[in-house]
Amino acid sequence: MIYGNIAYMKRDLVYDLPKVDLHVHLDGSLRLGTVMELARNLPGLSNIKQIVIPPLRCSLERYLAAFDVTVAVLQTEVSLTRAAYELCEDAAKENVIYMEIRFAPLLHLRKGLTPQQVVEAVLAGMTQAEKNYPIETNLILCAMKQELPATSEKVARLAIEYLSKGVVAIDLAGPEVDFPPIRHHKAVEIARAAGLHVTIHAGEGCCAHHVKQAIDLGAERIGHGVYLYEDKKTENEAVRRRIPLEICPTSNLQISGIMNSYADHPMKHYLDKGIPITLNTDNRLMSQIDVTHELSAVSDAFCLSWDEIKMILSDSVNAAFASEDVKDHLRQTHRRYFDHYSF
Numbered sequence: 001m002i003y004g005n006i007a008y009m010k011r012d013l014v015y016d017l018p019k020v021d022l023h024v025h026l027d028g029s030l031r032l033g034t035v036m037e038l039a040r041n042l043p044g045l046s047n048i049k050q051i052v053i054p055p056l057r058c059s060l061e062r063y064l065a066a067f068d069v070t071v072a073v074l075q076t077e078v079s080l081t082r083a084a085y086e087l088c089e090d091a092a093k094e095n096v097i098y099m100e101i102r103f104a105p106l107l108h109l110r111k112g113l114t115p116q117q118v119v120e121a122v123l124a125g126m127t128q129a130e131k132n133y134p135i136e137t138n139l140i141l142c143a144m145k146q147e148l149p150a151t152s153e154k155v156a157r158l159a160i161e162y163l164s165k166g167v168v169a170i171d172l173a174g175p176e177v178d179f180p181p182i183r184h185h186k187a188v189e190i191a192r193a194a195g196l197h198v199t200i201h202a203g204e205g206c207c208a209h210h211v212k213q214a215i216d217l218g219a220e221r222i223g224h225g226v227y228l229y230e231d232k233k234t235e236n237e238a239v240r241r242r243i244p245l246e247i248c249p250t251s252n253l254q255i256s257g258i259m260n261s262y263a264d265h266p267m268k269h270y271l272d273k274g275i276p277i278t279l280n281t282d283n284r285l286m287s288q289i290d291v292t293h294e295l296s297a298v299s300d301a302f303c304l305s306w307d308e309i310k311m312i313l314s315d316s317v318n319a320a321f322a323s324e325d326v327k328d329h330l331r332q333t334h335r336r337y338f339d340h341y342s343f
Contacts, residue, residue, distance in 0.1 A: 011296055013341075017309075018097045018333050019291045020316040021280050023199075023223055023246035025142075025173075026080075026103035026122065027070040028283025029087045035285070038073035054286055060175060060205035060255045066286050075111040077121040084125025090284070092133035094292045098320060098330055101126065102140035102171050106147075106155060115158050123166045136326055138168040140199065143187055145172050145179035152187035160194045168321040169197035171223065172214075176206050181213045188217045197321040199246065203227040205255050208234065221246055221278075221319055226256050229266050239274050244319035248282035249298050250289045262301035271308065276315035310338060 032049065039048050052066045074080050084101065091099050105118045113121075119141070126137045141159040143152030152172070159167050170191045172181050181188075181200050188198055200214035201223035208231035214222055215237060222228070225245040228235050238245075247267045253259050271277045279294050281287070299309065317330045 011292065014296045014299070015094055015292045017292075017295065017313070018095055018330075018337050019295065020278065020313065020320065020330070021091060021096050021099045021291050022221070022278050022316060022320060023248055023280035023282055024087070024091075024099060024101055025283050026083055026087060026101050027067055027074055027107075028286050029090075029281065030070055030073075030083050030285050031086055031090070032285060034083065034086060035070060035073060038079055039069060042069075042072055052285055053288060054254060056254055058254060059257075063251075063255045063286060064175065066283075070285070071107050072110075074108055075113070077113065077117060077124075080108065080118060080121035081125040081128075084122045085129045086125075087284070088126055088129030088135055088137055089133060090290070092129065092135040094290050096135060096291055097333055098136045098317070098322065098326070100138050100140055100168070100321060102142050102173070104142040104144055104155070104173065105158060106151065107144075115154075116161065119158065119162055119167065123162070126166065136322065136330070137166075138321060139166050140169040140171050140321070141167060142171045142173040143184060144174040145176070145181065145184065145201075146174050149184050149186055152184040153190060156187040156190040156194075156196070159191060159196055163194060163196060167196075169199055171198075172200045173223070174201070176201070176204060176210060180207075180210055181217055181219075185217055188219075192218055199223055199321075204252070205257065211238075215241075215243060219243070220321075224248060224252060225270075226252050226258070226266060229269060235270075235273070235275075238270075242274070242276055244276040244278055244315060245270060246278050246280050248280045248287075249294050250287040251282035254287060262297045265298070265301070267298065268302045271312075276319060277312050278316040278319055279312055310334075 052069050054063050105115050108118045141155050143155040156170055159170050172184055198219050199221040200219040202210040202214040203226055204224035208227040211228050212234040221244045223246045
């Protein structure tokens with residue numbers, strides 16, 4: 001029996017919780033063994049493990065450098081399908097019941113694949129995993145903020161091709177400094193007009209005003225939003241409109257520059273103010289974590305109550321870019337679980 005708060009919950013109970021991961025990068029979540037195997041034929045690479053697993057404290061730019069390796073090994077249909085399948089398999093084995101994978105398809109064309117072949121290869125891995133494991137998945141296509149706006153518009157149009165075929169949204173990702181989301185307003189407009197959902201990385205390593213831009217562009221969720229607290233007006237707008245934040249605790253701890261421990265994360269401040277919080281992995285490889293770890297870490301750091309855990313999981317389902325039928329199924333799964341465990 002557990003009394004008071006979930007900080008005393010055994011890890012196996014956290015492991016058994018039916019979880020959701022809405023912010024996970026395909027090229028940041030390969031198994032280390034898979035990277036090592038696929039990287040054997042890449043010239044000039046050494047110390048691969050050191051490159052792909054950044055230190056606990058680093059800049060966003062150093063963190064993103066790890067993707068130079070993982071993107072390089074994901075340039076064939078076989079490797080893309082394998083990576084997607086293994087990610088879904090790993091997630092399902094820790095009882096993640098719903099996951100939205102994201103990646104930037106235009107980064108995987110070096111060996112002659114078309115953008116369509118890239119997307120279809122990833123969807124194939126996800127589909128196969130859904131047949132073998134009790135997990136629901138969807139795909140988000142990322143445009144990179146450092147690229148030209150015309151390139152992000154191509155990503156939006158590519159996503160439209162696969163709307164209702166597994167792709168549900170677009171995202172703007174990549175470095176923040178000097179690359180505000182507003183540069184890519186046309187891509188967001190194209191996506192929204194077609195019925196795609198929109199999430200945008202903002203306020204991850206800096207720049208609270210980027211969160212405002214993302215909201216003004218029509219983002220339904222904010223990727224990270226760590227620095228939102230620096231802009232009280234925008235924070236209040238997020239409260240009023242209940243715009244979910246895709247919190248990735250360990251990743252945020254690694255690169256934010258404002259935290260020395262999980263307890264320094266502003267997520268509890270946001271939770272207390274009524275902003276919907278979702279807990280996610282971001283990059284399982286670079287951060288060496290899974291959803292179970294992230295949930296355990298913040299539960300311990302903030303002594304979260306059982307009701308707060310239930311609320312985070314519920315808000316994660318509500319924030320999902322899934323059909324109402326899928327959401328209803330996820331809610332029923334949560335209801336059965338929480339009815340069984342009464343604390």
